[in-house]
Amino acid sequence: MERRRSGPDVDNLTSSTSSRAENIVQPELDWRSPPPTFTLISGRPLRIAISRWRVRRRERVEVASDTDDDCHVLSIALRRTRKELFIGGKSVWLGGVRDEMLLTGPKRGVWRATVEGGCDFLRVFLPQTLIAECYAEAFGGGPSDTISMFGVLPVTDLRLRQLGQTFKALDGYDPIAGPCFADSLGLAVGLRLVELACGAEEALANGKLARPQITRVVSYIEDNLAQALCLLELSEVAGLSRVQFVRQFKQATGQPPHAYILQRRIERAKALLKNSDSTIVGVALDLGFCNQNHFARVFSKTVGMTPGRWRSLQS
Template identity: 35%
Template structure:
């Protein structure tokens, strides 16, 4: 599994769009809260930073991302000028704000704060909107609102970022889809009203048995490699938007959980061979490190791989 933390993978974190998100955080004086403060995929970046009070206005560059944050400090009063429109609000801990991509943005706030935030690529949200039959996504700038599912998703991402190893590409893909659907459903404009968009209401049926066989065949062939949501959707012959719903209807669990389950099942089979080392097992089932594999195995099985093997072979 590819490591996407800020301490490595310069090929992906070095993409100009990703660098623009890091530069934007730096312009506002963000400092890391944890050892792993930033991680990114091509369509989604996540961060966890602390900011001092901003008494003087600071103008930041436009972003190719839609910016969504969750306040973990405060309360604080934020004043901003987004796309030439002045906004002001009192933000409580747990509340969020959204700024659409390509907005001119000037900021000021009255006290230190801590923020968890995501940067969702605008082209990706447009793609999901198009697949949902909604055309171009017209996102709404919003300040000081509460969206519990969105908050939980963002905070889960910041926690996942702290685990040993890496965030898998499929986990990133799924998180990007969940956030995109939530944004489309609750925070986009349609007929002049925010949240009136019907994205996510698609009633696609379950995958057919033939589609499931194709997906399983792809996974079995590439279990030791990174597997993306686009790979799985392509095997089923569906867009990723329709695949996620159809897969969960057929299997009863999201694709990333299903894939982890398959990796653990295969790992158990490999652990029954005394000649295969733990680190070899980890690599064969798609984990980049033994420590990451051990943590995931422990969380699913209830004991470390070495202990499971000892008991299984005794």
């Protein structure tokens, strides 16, 4: 078995996005193997893993893996490439178009791939725990055994393609709101896969968050704005499943959780910039940003100007 690692053949993410503390999209060091689970400051891991696999060499490169896993995997071609996938020695997929997506079920036996002219793939690993959670949400109970919904399937479903495209925005996304964003996307993909494979309608509660639940969740977010929050934490505060919480939170606030968290962090930053003598770097660190430059990028993207410019206009 040949495995290509980082070096002249397979490239890591760029230095600006390779830090585990800053980016939930991790370099895929072993082909078709999930990267280490991204763990929040609170110690809670993300339910999904996201990797980026890049080959820069122009000549033909071969990779292989014989390690079994229980993940469903969505692979997205970020550039035009020529890649052929073999399972048990049989060719099962030949890709070459940018934004083409491939869905594979749990891996068993020897998988091998050849790449000609380099490639760049974003890969989303959906573990069995997440698929089982989505299955239970759709059918009212957990499965009795490992769920294997697909072998190798090019993605043609429009809704699944749209969700896959959204995953590309997570590379370099804000590390505080990013985990909540990734959690939400993972759940949406898992539910869609269960719908497509099992013919299930989404069995979701139509109720709304009661006022005490809203108050508890909002207060929890306000008290922990400087930390990376995940859906599991917030859904536990609300006393709902993760799927129910995402839907009902958006009904109650008009925004998905990750967008609400980011908005509240920016509003808190504005208050500190306007009403305190804190330096910009002090505000950035108080709100959990990695550094002043990271804070400035997020603030500028949301507000339309730098923190320093915004502060000067207030005075």
